[in-house]
Amino acid sequence: MRVKLKTLGCRLNEAELEAWARQFAHAGHRIVTEDETCDLVVFNSCAVTGDAARKSRNLVRREKRHNPTARVVLSGCYASLNQTGAAALDVDLVVTNPDKHRLVELVQERFNLPAEPPNPLDPVESALFRRGRQRAFIKVQDGCRYRCTYCIVTVARGEERSRPVEDIVAEVKAIQAEGIREIVLTGVHLGGYGSDLSLRLDHLLEALLEQTDIPRIRLGSLEPWDIPEPLIRLFDNPRLMPHLHLPLQSGSDTVLRRMARRCRTDEFSRLADTLRTAIPDINLTTDLIVGFPGETEAEWQQTLDYVEKTGFGHIHVFGYSPRAGTPAAGLPNPVPVAVIQQRSQMLRQLAEQQALHFRHRFLGRVFPVLWEKARTRPDGSQENTGLTPNYLRVALPFGGDADKLNQITPTCLTRLLEAFENGDFEGSTLRESGIT
Secondary structure, three states: OEEEEEEOOOHHHHHHHHHHHHHHHHOOOEEOOOOOOOOEEEEEEOOOOHHHHHHHHHHHHHHHHHOOOOEEEEEEHHHHHOHHHHHHOOOOEEEOHHHHHHHHHHHHHHOOOOOOOOOOOOOOOHHHHHOOOOEEEEEEEEOOOOOOOOOOHHHHHOOOEEOOHHHHHHHHHHHHHOOOOEEEEEEOOHHHOOOOOOOOHHHHHHHHHHHOOOOEEEEOOOOHHHOOHHHHHHHHOOOEOOEEEOOOEOOOHHHHHHHOOOOOHHHHHHHHHHHHHHOOOOEEEEEEEEOOOOOOHHHHHHHHHHHHHHOOOEEEEEEOOOOOOOHHHHOOOOOOHHHHHHHHHHHHHHHHHHHHHHHHOOOOOEEEEEEEEEEEOOOOOEEEEEEOOOOOEEEEEOOOOHHHOOOEEEEEOOEEEOOOOOOOOOOEEEOOOOOO
16 A cells, blocks of 8 residues: 655654654555655644644645545544544544554554565665655654643643653664664653653663664753753763754743743753853754733843843744633733734844854854755755754755765855755755865
């Protein structure tokens, strides 16, 4: 069976999709690309915002039009929070979040698909590469114990559940055997890993560093209150990538209280200073929500001032929109949409300036780059793109070296380039010559 996998939303959704890709491939099915026809489409939906839920529905409808004979399976947060709406999409199978670890098994049972050994001409290791992925996202836990007032994901994902260390180690070893050079650990509350196992995230990292030799380990989003000193010390190991995404959400302490966040701006500042002192070249990135209910002009200015003082390598800017089922949806004094849009534009301009300033620091430096993709630029020229350890997107023009994909090579960063289309960050660096 030809299987197409599609997702919206977070890295955790991507991690689940990649796990399904490997499981379908091991069962003898073929993972196909976006442009290929298929017999089965599996969607991992998102519902973090109302817009994400709408996009999830539209994605299902669009794929049903393009592949009218394919069976359609819908899973993820939209399917879990709105089962009536999911059923109305006329899909063949709905798999809610509590059962998604059994999705491949449930699909085979529902459609009476016999499990077969992989075709030797279509090897299992092609499952991720066929989807254009050179890094593997590894789901290590699910659920969250906290209840930020704007967040619906804790409702969709439930209580915290951590995977055993030995299971994660075994998965990483298997992924490395398939040719993957970098893993990204993900979870709804990644920093809460092990809360149900009497463990911590640094214990898992120690095990991965000691029991595997995967070249690069990267962490997904971490709450700023989840970074103990033992975890910081592990960054002395060059295999742990010096990039942390720490959601701040607001630079105003009064807004943070309304959000029920557990970190205030002074605590975040102390953490940022500690990390930048302890980990050379670390890239700190963040999330900020603009226009949270009741955000005054003074509170908004506090956020701008804080961002300007702190500095970030990249900022994901989210304009607030009410999400039914969250406490924030009932808060008074909503901020007008036009004001949210204006403030978001101001913050994005500041974020772009800071991103360029951060990248400029590294011109003339040499970093090991994992080459992930080949792409064609608007002028028709071709290039490889990849990431430095501290998550800078890098481009290298083709020079008879298209085979660099999935290799890690020392690379000199020589000049700044315009933003990548659909890249990880706005802005990039380009290596023109030098070390290969």
